[in-house]
Amino acid sequence: MPTQTFEEYLKAVSPLLRMLGKKPPLEEEVEMARTILAEAPRGQAPIVAARYFEAVTHVNKDGDPYTGEWPVRANPVIVHLFVATTTLPAGDTTPWCAAFLNYCLQLSGKTGTKSASSGTFRCAGLEATRPSVGDVAVFGRHTDTAKCAGRGHVAFFISDLGAHVRVLGGNQSDRVKQSDYQRDGNPRFLTVRDVRTIS
Secondary structure: OOOOOHHHHHHHHHHHHHHOOOEOOOHHHHHHHHHHHHOOOOOOOHHHHHHHHHHOOOEOOOOOEOOEOOOOEOOHHHHHHHHHOOOOOOHHHOOOHHHHHHHHHHHOOOOOOOOOOHHHHHHOOOEOOOOOOOOEEEEEEOOOOOOOOOOOEEEEEEEEOOOEEEEEEEEEOOEEEEEEEEOOOOOEEEEEEOHHHOO
């Protein structure tokens, strides 16, 4: 489970958000974020937590969803996801797919990679020979030379669509949602990790 409270984490990152020109969230937005985070399922499979966040429909007074990036103020839900990593975010626009995945893993009682780099999941657990719903899909670039690093995307595997796979993750069109990604091709390739083998 994440070790810092939401209040401790938000206090730590708020000065950084101001320094980088991102406005901090309003008090009522922080309160709603606290409620959303408190209601997230714990002790269940990581995909259960991911589906919980996908189903959140709350929006702030500007109509911005709590499961997506905001144009003016930093979304406190997304900023808080980074508590599951060693990365201090620059607001809610720091790439957050790996933070979301790590947060869901930690809610389930797993450690995850504690990194906001999607490439670290290439070395997490064992490769899934027959991917199942909730396994970890890691997309990378063919030009990546480091096996356990590099840029790309990471999300929970939902289904195999042939040339594409459907995944559920964060930072997919700046939201928590399901999206279809090309299985292989320039510049991405896919590996799927068995979530049961990730510590």
